[in-house]
Amino acid sequence: MASRNPAAPGASRPVFDPAALAVAGVRGLNPYQPGKPVATLERELGITHAIKLASNENPLGPSPRAVTAAREALAEAHVYPDGNAFELKAALAAQHGVDAAQITLGNGSNEILELIARTWLAPGRAAVFSAHAFAVYPLVTQAVDAEARVAPALPADHPQQPFGHDLAAMRERVDGDVRVVFVANPNNPTGTWVDDRELQAFLDELPPTTLAVIDEAYAEYVEKSGYPDTTQWLDRYPNLIVTRTFSKIQGLAGLRLGYAVSSPAVAELLNRVRQPFNVNAVAQAAGLAALADAEHVQRSVQVNREGLQQLSRALRERGFRVIPSVGNFVTFDTGRDAGAVFEALQREGVITRPVENYGLPGHLRVTVSTREDNHRFLDALDRVLA
Ligand SMILES: *Cc1c(COP(=O)(O)O)cnc(C)c1O
Secondary structure: OOOOOOOOOOOOOOOOOHHHHEEEEHHHHOOOOOOOOOOHHHHHHHOOOOEEOOOOOOOOOHHHHHHHHHHHHHHOOOOOOOOOHHHHHHHHHHHOOOOHHHHHOOOOHHHHHHHHHHHHHOOOOOEEOOOOOOOOOHHHHOOOOOOEEEEEOOOOOOOOOOOOOHHHHHHOEEEEEEEOOOOOOOOOOOOOOHHHHHHHHHHHHHOOOOOOEOOOOOOHHOOOOOOOHHEEEEEEEEEEEEEEOOOOOOHHHHOOOOOEEHHHHHHHHHHHHHHOOOOOHHHHHHHHHOOHHHHHHHHHHHHHHHHHHHHHHHHHOOOOOOOOOOOOOOEEEEEOOOOHHHHHHHHHEEEEEHHHHHHHOOOEEOOOOOOHHHHHHHHHHHHOOO
């Protein structure tokens, strides 16, 4: 009954080298570095009660209504989800005053970004985004072997938007090869934003061969007059794709749910490349219930407003240069090796995010949390820097 070994070990066989066989973009790709889970840190250090302020998650958690709906949906987990997500799309369409045919759902909005790259980018085509912009734009661009054109950001000493998007510099890099421009509004990790006039002028100048992706993952947190809700601009700009997520203010990052609002023609193309069941039934149910809980969103905005002020003020009082943020996180210049500060904070049970990989050496990003946890971070920072 002995089975014959097809190739004797040690025989001279050509070496299998999967990396050499990969497309060029993937060979040079650095994988996205996610924030470390609390359980991992606690296991590594043998501590308890660590806090994670590294991934811009909602400190209040999900809406209780979303949790109940998710639990109920689990009982039907043997059935494939509604691949067209009829109810959730209808609710989102109503919320934004658009047609359901203009909504594309994703396994997180990151999947939407990937669908966009697979639909419009390829070798010989290019994407434009800003320096210090969200890390997923270069990732999805490179993965399909398209060219990434990085526009320089506004200067570090810019009075309102240090390190923010310079839309004029981005526009300068757009030519006939550029199929996609990515604008994060507000941007992560800088927390900077662009106003309606600037953005409108930028969109007015884009050629009809370029799609504009406006990533509004943190839109619900922004309380600035002049901050545009570009889901209302689709009639004017058929080349516009607005992305939103349930990961941030809705507190559903673990369920992976995001969406795009676009023209029906754009949505129809995204729909061709997406997997038929890319959004699971539990996420659909939770998302639908979350949309009906405006109070949870309001409370989240309120907690964030207070926490952002608390953290920004406390960091400035300590002499740090803080990038003014309109999101649920704040990035500041530690004035030293941010990796070392990050490591020391972790030993204190506080997980933050160094952002050297975003071209911001010395800077640390911290997620706004509850008053108590913001305090814990500040106390730990004081101990670490003492
Ligand atoms: C967090 C974040 C997202 C959301 O990603 P999901 O895949 O929806 O969790 C999108 N864009 C930016 C800029 C973000 O910071």
